[in-house]
Amino acid sequence: MATTEMSRYLEVGDDHVALDPEGYLVDLSAWSPAVAEALAVEEGRELTAAHWEVIEVLRDFHARFETSPAMRPLVKAVGQALGSDKGNSLYLMRLFPESPPKVAARLAGLPKPANCL
Numbered sequence: 001m002a003t004t005e006m007s008r009y010l011e012v013g014d015d016h017v018a019l020d021p022e023g024y025l026v027d028l029s030a031w032s033p034a035v036a037e038a039l040a041v042e043e044g045r046e047l048t049a050a051h052w053e054v055i056e057v058l059r060d061f062h063a064r065f066e067t068s069p070a071m072r073p074l075v076k077a078v079g080q081a082l083g084s085d086k087g088n089s090l091y092l093m094r095l096f097p098e099s100p101p102k103v104a105a106r107l108a109g110l111p112k113p114a115n116c117l
Contacts, residue, residue, distance in 0.1 A: 031109025
């Protein structure tokens with residue numbers, strides 16, 4: 001569940017998207033690919049096709065299970081969707097070095113995974 005505590009706004013074109021203190025969307029329905037791009041730019045990262053594949057897997061996982069996956073379920077979901085060469089923690093750490101579940105969930109417009117600090 002997304003937090004309702006708004007900390008600041010992210011400007012995306014003419015829209016202002018509310019973010020919580022950790023940079024997650026306050027309103028999950030406000031997500032769009034443009035929002036993901038704006039979040040990535042703010043973090044100093046460029047989203048490649050590999051990033052978008054993982055973001056799509058995350059959004060599908062959330063749609064099916066109504067939660068954001070921690071690392072093990074994320075690795076498993078990516079492996080099932082994209083193959084074993086991408087379904088491993090090393091691959092995900094290269095894409096999202098700080099914390100794959102947290103960073104990828106934030107970019108995918110999803111809540112922070114429950115089991116992540």
